[in-house]
Amino acid sequence: MSAQTLTSIRPASPAIRWSRRAAGAVAFAALIELISRTGLADPEFLPPATEIAGRAVTLLADPAFRAHALTSLLAWAIGLAIAALVAVPLGLLLGSVPLVDAATRSVVEFLRPIPSVALIPLVALVIGTGLQHRVALVVYAALWPILYNTMYGLRGVDPVAKESLRSYGFGPLAVLMRVSLPSSAPFIMTGVRLAAGVALILTVSTEIVAGRGEGIGVFIFFAGIAVPARMADILAGVFWVGLFGVAVNALMVAFDRRVFRWHHVQRGEEG
Amino acid sequence: MRRGGLRTAAFRVAVLLVLVVAWEAATRAAGSAFFPPPSTIVERMHAMWFSGSPATLFLTDAAVGDILPSLGRMALGFAGGALAGVVLGLALGLSSRVYDYLDGVLQFLRAIPPPALVTVFLVLFGFGLRMQLAFIMFSIVWPVLLNTADGARSVEPLHLQTGQVFRLSRTERLLRVVLPSALPKMFAGLRLALSLSLIVMVFSELLPGTTNGIGFQLTTAYVTFDLPAMWAGIVLLGVLGYLLNEVFLVVERRVLAWHHAAQRLT
Amino acid sequence: MxxxxxxxxxxxxxxxxxxxxxxxxxxxxxxxxxxxxxxxxxxxxxxxxxxxxxxxxxxxxxxxxxxxxxxxxxxxLAVVFQDYSRSLFPWMSVADNVALPLRRRNMDKKQREDAAREALESVGLEGAARKYPFQLSGGMQQRVAIARALAYRPSLxxxxxxxxxVDAQTREDLEDLVLKxxxxxxxxxxxxxxxxxxxxxxxxxxxxxxxxxxxxxxxxxxxxxxxxxxxxxxxxxxxxxxxxxxxxxxxxxxxx
Structure with missing residues (x-):
C-alpha cells in the first residue's frame, strides 16, 4: 500500500482491466498447480489445476455427467421461470393496491425469514424427491427477490408520469401497463438476476440433501463420500457450476445494460 | 402520521389473526397428516422447547440441545467470515490494480453456490463441527468482501485529499476516512451474509454426521415421520431469522445514522 | 513565504x-x-x-x-475546498471534524476539544459543535471547514x-469572516x-x-x-x- 493508493483511485481502461482479470485467473490456477505439485498440500486434497481442468473437459464428454448437469439445469430453469411468473404479477398487485399490500404484509413478513433449505425435508415428505421437489424449493426461494424488487420498483415510479397519462383519460390498468411496468422493469430485472443465484443454491442444496437421482449436486456429493474421495471430480463439478453462475450473471448484466440503458443513464451510472 | 401507522399495524395484526384462524379451520377440516393445524404446531413447540423450569429460562433440555448449538455455529461462522471479509475487502479496495487482478477470480468464487463446496470441506475435515464452521465462513465471506471492497473504492476523492492535506497518518486515513466511507456498502454485504449464514447453517446440519442442532431436529422428524415436530422446527427457524434480521437492523440504524439522515436530506 | x-x-x-x-x-x-x-x-x-x-x-x-x-x-498548510459537502466528513460531528487534523499536533484529547471549541467560536458556530454536517446549511458547513483550517493553526x-x-448574502458574510x-x-x-x-x-x-x-x-x-x-x-x-x-x-x- 503506497501513499498513492490512499489518495487517488483512477480506473484503468476496460482493455487493461480485462487483461488484468485474465492474468489474475491464470495466476490463481498457477498457484493451485504449484501448491499441489510441490506437495505443500496433499494432491489427494488439492489436485493440480491442470488435472482439474483436464477432468472438467473429459466430464463434458461423459454422458452420465451430462445427464446430471441437464437435470439440474432443468430444475433451475423451470423453478426460476415459475417464480418470475408468480412473483412479477404478485408484486405489481401488492405494489399498486395499498389495501392488498397492507392485508398481506404480515404474511409476507412471516414467510420470508424462513430459510428455504429448512423446507427441504418437509417438501420431500409431501411431494416426494423427484424433479418436482427441486422445482418447488427453487420457486419458493427465488420468489422473494423478484417480489421485493418489483414492489420496490413500483414505489419509485414518477407520479407526474402517472398523472399525465391519467389526465389523458387512461384507466388504472393502462397506467400500470404503460408507465408502472416499464419503469419498474429494470428493478424486476435485478430481482430476477438475484433470484437466479438463489435458485442455483437451492438446486444444489436440495440435490445434496435428497442424495439420490440425478443432478450436479448428487454427482459432487457422491464424489465426496467415495473412498478415497474423487477430489478432481468434485472440483471439476464445482468449476462448471461456478462458471454457469458467473455466465448467467454476466449475461443478465449485459442484457440489463443494453435494454435498460435509459434507466442507468438517468441515474447517472454512466457518462 | 403516527396514528395512521398505528392503524396500519393494528390492521395487519387483525389480518394475520384472521389468516391464522382460517389456516386452523382449513387444516382441521382437511385433516391431512402433512399439514397439522397451527395450534398443534405451537403446542408442540411449547412441549419440546419452552416448557422447562424457570431456572433455565423455561428452556427444555431439547431446546438447549437443538437451538444453542445452531446459534453457536451460526454466530462463530458469521463472525469469522464477516471479519475476514471486512479485512480482506478493505485491503482489496485500497488498490484498484490489485482489485482488477482479483476481480475475476472473486466473482467466480462468489458465484459458486456454497452447498456445492460442502463436499470439499467434508473431504478436508470429515463430518462435524470443524467442517461446518469452515463451510459457513467460506460461504459468507464473498458478499462481505466484495461489498466492502466496493465501498472502500467509492471513497469521495475530496475526503482523501482532505486527509492528506491535514497530514493524517496512513492508519488514521484508513480508520477514519476509508472505513467509515465503506460502512454503508459493508453493511449491505453483512446483511446478505446474515441471511446466507442461517441458510448454510441449517444446510450443514441436514447433512449426515450431525448430532444436534435445529437442522438435525428436522432430519430426526423426517425419518420418524413426525410432521408437527418438523413444522415446529420450520416455524422456529422463521422466528429466529426474523429476530436476527431485526437485531441487525437496529445495529445498522445506530451505526449508519449519519448516512441515513444525510440521504433523507438530499 | x-x-x-x-x-x-x-x-x-x-x-x-x-x-x-x-x-x-x-x-x-x-x-x-x-x-x-x-x-x-x-x-x-x-x-x-x-x-x-x-x-x-x-x-x-x-x-x-x-x-x-x-x-x-x-x-x-491548510486548505479550504469549494465543495464543503464533500470535504467535511459526514460520519463525524462538527466538533470531531474540526478536531480531527489536530491529531497530528501532539495534543491530548482535552487540548484538541478546547482548540476545536475556540475555532468554532471564532466562526460564530459555538452552538453547533454536537451537530452533524448535514444538519447545517451550506454557509454554516463552509464555516465549519474554515474553523477546521483555523484550529490547525497553519501559517499558510x-x-x-x-x-x-453559497448564496450571495452568505457569501458576503463569509468574505467578512475571512477578513475578521x-x-x-x-x-x-x-x-x-x-x-x-x-x-x-x-x-x-x-x-x-x-x-x-x-x-x-x-x-x-x-x-x-x-x-x-x-x-x-x-x-x-x-x-x-x-x-x-x-x-x-x-x-x-x-x-x-
Whole structure:
C-alpha cells in the first residue's frame, strides 16, 4: 500500500482491466498447480489445476455427467421461470393496491425469514424427491427477490408520469401497463438476476440433501463420500457450476445494460 | 402520521389473526397428516422447547440441545467470515490494480453456490463441527468482501485529499476516512451474509454426521415421520431469522445514522 | 513565504489529448499577505492550488513554502475546498471534524476539544459543535471547514473558491469572516476565486491568470482605505477602478 493508493483511485481502461482479470485467473490456477505439485498440500486434497481442468473437459464428454448437469439445469430453469411468473404479477398487485399490500404484509413478513433449505425435508415428505421437489424449493426461494424488487420498483415510479397519462383519460390498468411496468422493469430485472443465484443454491442444496437421482449436486456429493474421495471430480463439478453462475450473471448484466440503458443513464451510472 | 401507522399495524395484526384462524379451520377440516393445524404446531413447540423450569429460562433440555448449538455455529461462522471479509475487502479496495487482478477470480468464487463446496470441506475435515464452521465462513465471506471492497473504492476523492492535506497518518486515513466511507456498502454485504449464514447453517446440519442442532431436529422428524415436530422446527427457524434480521437492523440504524439522515436530506 | 518558480503542469503528457494547465508561472507571496488569484474558469487555478498543497506533483518548475520545496503537503498548510459537502466528513460531528487534523499536533484529547471549541467560536458556530454536517446549511458547513483550517493553526491557508457554492448574502458574510479571522490569526492566505469583485474586496493584492495554459498576466496592489465594508468599500472610486482593471485583465484586454 503506497501513499498513492490512499489518495487517488483512477480506473484503468476496460482493455487493461480485462487483461488484468485474465492474468489474475491464470495466476490463481498457477498457484493451485504449484501448491499441489510441490506437495505443500496433499494432491489427494488439492489436485493440480491442470488435472482439474483436464477432468472438467473429459466430464463434458461423459454422458452420465451430462445427464446430471441437464437435470439440474432443468430444475433451475423451470423453478426460476415459475417464480418470475408468480412473483412479477404478485408484486405489481401488492405494489399498486395499498389495501392488498397492507392485508398481506404480515404474511409476507412471516414467510420470508424462513430459510428455504429448512423446507427441504418437509417438501420431500409431501411431494416426494423427484424433479418436482427441486422445482418447488427453487420457486419458493427465488420468489422473494423478484417480489421485493418489483414492489420496490413500483414505489419509485414518477407520479407526474402517472398523472399525465391519467389526465389523458387512461384507466388504472393502462397506467400500470404503460408507465408502472416499464419503469419498474429494470428493478424486476435485478430481482430476477438475484433470484437466479438463489435458485442455483437451492438446486444444489436440495440435490445434496435428497442424495439420490440425478443432478450436479448428487454427482459432487457422491464424489465426496467415495473412498478415497474423487477430489478432481468434485472440483471439476464445482468449476462448471461456478462458471454457469458467473455466465448467467454476466449475461443478465449485459442484457440489463443494453435494454435498460435509459434507466442507468438517468441515474447517472454512466457518462 | 403516527396514528395512521398505528392503524396500519393494528390492521395487519387483525389480518394475520384472521389468516391464522382460517389456516386452523382449513387444516382441521382437511385433516391431512402433512399439514397439522397451527395450534398443534405451537403446542408442540411449547412441549419440546419452552416448557422447562424457570431456572433455565423455561428452556427444555431439547431446546438447549437443538437451538444453542445452531446459534453457536451460526454466530462463530458469521463472525469469522464477516471479519475476514471486512479485512480482506478493505485491503482489496485500497488498490484498484490489485482489485482488477482479483476481480475475476472473486466473482467466480462468489458465484459458486456454497452447498456445492460442502463436499470439499467434508473431504478436508470429515463430518462435524470443524467442517461446518469452515463451510459457513467460506460461504459468507464473498458478499462481505466484495461489498466492502466496493465501498472502500467509492471513497469521495475530496475526503482523501482532505486527509492528506491535514497530514493524517496512513492508519488514521484508513480508520477514519476509508472505513467509515465503506460502512454503508459493508453493511449491505453483512446483511446478505446474515441471511446466507442461517441458510448454510441449517444446510450443514441436514447433512449426515450431525448430532444436534435445529437442522438435525428436522432430519430426526423426517425419518420418524413426525410432521408437527418438523413444522415446529420450520416455524422456529422463521422466528429466529426474523429476530436476527431485526437485531441487525437496529445495529445498522445506530451505526449508519449519519448516512441515513444525510440521504433523507438530499 | 511562498515562492512559485517557473511552474508548469501537463495532464496526460505524451498523449494526443494532453492538456497544458499551467505554463511558466512565477509568483511570490510575502508573509502575512492575503493574495487573491482570479482567472477565467477552467484556467488551471485549481491545478495551481493543488500543486502548492502538494496534492499533485507538477510536471515542471517548483513550489517552495517557507523555503522548502513542496513534495508532499507542507506541515503548516491548510486548505479550504469549494465543495464543503464533500470535504467535511459526514460520519463525524462538527466538533470531531474540526478536531480531527489536530491529531497530528501532539495534543491530548482535552487540548484538541478546547482548540476545536475556540475555532468554532471564532466562526460564530459555538452552538453547533454536537451537530452533524448535514444538519447545517451550506454557509454554516463552509464555516465549519474554515474553523477546521483555523484550529490547525497553519501559517499558510489556501482557499479554493471557498464561497462558490453559497448564496450571495452568505457569501458576503463569509468574505467578512475571512477578513475578521485574518486579523486574529497571523497567517498568509491565498484565495482562489473567479469573482472579480470578491478578489478586490478581500485581497491585499490580486493576481490575474490567463486562460489555460495559465501564467500571470496582471499583479495589482489593492490599497483601499479603512476597514473594508460591504457597502462603502464597494462604492469607493478606487474599488471601482481596480475592479474594472482586473476585469479587463481577466478578459484579456490589458491596458496597463
Amino acid at each position: 511562498l515562492e512559485i518558480d517557473n511552474l508548469s503542469h501537463v495532464y496526460g503528457g505524451g498523449t494526443p489529448n494532453a492538456h497544458h494547465a499551467i505554463e511558466g508561472l512565477n509568483l511570490s507571496v510575502a508573509e502575512g499577505e492575503l493574495l487573491c488569484i482570479v482567472g477565467p474558469s477552467g484556467c488551471g487555478k485549481s491545478t495551481l492550488l493543488r500543486s502548492i498543497a502538494g496534492l499533485i506533483t507538477p510536471t515542471g518548475g517548483q513550489v517552495k513554502v517557507e523555503g522548502n520545496v513542496v513534495k508532499q503537503t507542507p506541515d503548516n 491557508m489556501l482557499m479554493d473558491e471557498p464561497f462558490g457554492s 479571522v485574518r486579523g486574529h490569526h497571523q497567517m498568509t492566505i491565498v484565495l482562489i476565486t473567479h469573482d472579480i469583485d470578491e478578489s478586490v474586496y478581500v485581497g491585499d493584492r490580486v493576481v490575474v491568470l490567463s486562460k489555460a495554459p495559465a501564467h500571470v498576466v496582471g499583479d495589482l496592489k489593492v490599497d483601499l482605505p479603512g476597514p473594508r465594508d460591504q457597502i462603502t468599500t464597494r462604492e469607493h472610486p478606487d474599488f471601482v477602478h481596480l475592479r474594472a482593471e482586473v476585469g479587463r485583465l481577466v478578459r484579456g484586454h490589458a491596458t496597463v
